[in-house]
Amino acid sequence: MSVLPAPIPSLPASVQADVGPGGLRVLRVTAPSASAEIYLRGAHVASWTPAGTDASVIWMSEKSEYTDGVPLRGGVPICFPWFGANADDPSEPSHGFARLAEWELVEAKDVGSTVVLTLRLHDDLATRASAWGHRFEALYTVTVGGHLDLALTVTNPDRKAFTYEAALHTYFGVSDIRSVSVTGLEDVPFLDKLDGPSPLPAEGEAVRFVGETDRVYLGSAETIGVVDPNAKRVIDVKPRESSSTVVWNPWVAKAAKMADFGDDEWTTMVCVETCNVGAAAVTLEAGASHTMSVRYDVTGR
Numbered sequence: 001m002s003v004l005p006a007p008i009p010s011l012p013a014s015v016q017a018d019v020g021p022g023g024l025r026v027l028r029v030t031a032p033s034a035s036a037e038i039y040l041r042g043a044h045v046a047s048w049t050p051a052g053t054d055a056s057v058i059w060m061s062e063k064s065e066y067t068d069g070v071p072l073r074g075g076v077p078i079c080f081p082w083f084g085a086n087a088d089d090p091s092e093p094s095h096g097f098a099r100l101a102e103w104e105l106v107e108a109k110d111v112g113s114t115v116v117l118t119l120r121l122h123d124d125l126a127t128r129a130s131a132w133g134h135r136f137e138a139l140y141t142v143t144v145g146g147h148l149d150l151a152l153t154v155t156n157p158d159r160k161a162f163t164y165e166a167a168l169h170t171y172f173g174v175s176d177i178r179s180v181s182v183t184g185l186e187d188v189p190f191l192d193k194l195d196g197p198s199p200l201p202a203e204g205e206a207v208r209f210v211g212e213t214d215r216v217y218l219g220s221a222e223t224i225g226v227v228d229p230n231a232k233r234v235i236d237v238k239p240r241e242s243s244s245t246v247v248w249n250p251w252v253a254k255a256a257k258m259a260d261f262g263d264d265e266w267t268t269m270v271c272v273e274t275c276n277v278g279a280a281a282v283t284l285e286a287g288a289s290h291t292m293s294v295r296y297d298v299t300g301r
């Protein structure tokens with residue numbers, strides 16, 4: 001059975017609906033304060049370029065695939081309703097079904113110097129047949145402006161509770177990962193996915209990158225900074241209602257193994273992911289909602 005994609009509602013002049021690589025539907029946003037691209041596949045923010053700058057803060061791989069069943073590589077994948085491998089069925093797609101699904105654009109509107117887009121995903125036959133078969137509604141609000149605001153609200157319309165994981169798995173562009181540091185998580189213990197299942201104590205210093213890095217911090221911070229001295233730039237990451245944070249860079253060997261990731265691209269990206277994963281998974285009682293959000297802000301330092 002084929003399901004027709006939802007029609008696109010009427011758009012303000014600041015938003016153009018286009019067809020991108022692989023025939024994927026993409027919204028090109030030109031607000032007075034920034035431009036951005038959002039694919040309906042995965043409600044995937046693929047770029048955000050504040051006005052007066054010439055490069056996207058959000059990184060996309062040159063090798064990204066744009067095809068069914070394969071997530072885009074880069075941008076802001078939404079991991080939902082599980083993170084990583086599915087605990088009950090390892091044959092399920094990594095990081096959940098939301099990043100592979102076609103989201104519906106509910107509304108796009110100008111608000112002052114920003115453009116606000118609302119996208120929606122809900123359960124269907126395929127999701128109900130998955131290893132996480134609950135009824136749900138997810139609303140994702142993207143505010144494109146001098147800040148980029150992302151907010152994911154999940155509602156449980158059913159009569160029984162469910163538990164889910166979620167991550168805004170953002171890839172940031174950096175000048176060279178080897179000179180970048182991530183501040184704000186100094187006092188937060190973490191799981192090192194390359195080391196084993198036991199939590200490691202907080203390091204008391206900023207994260208620096210000297211090899212493959214794949215950490216789940218067991219907490220968050222008011223502001224997490226991606227400090228890039230070569231670019232004289234700090235990206236401030238301000239999560240809300242997020243109780244875990246993932247920091248990831250694949251480095252040389254893992255990058256070489258990924259078909260959709262250029263061999264040298266690991267030098268120019270870092271993922272700092274606003275999450276509720278693992279022990280921070282969210283349980284929603286019948287009728288309840290939860291919103292996890294993040295604001296990105298760029299400053300020169």
Ligand SMILES: O=P(O)(O)OC[C@H]1O[C@@H](O)[C@H](O)[C@@H](O)[C@@H]1O
Nearest residue numbers: 094095169193214215246248273
């Ligand atoms: O290749 P994927 O499924 O997009 O995942 C990329 C990475 O995503 C990170 O969030 C995980 O912590 C890593 O373990 C994983 O390798």
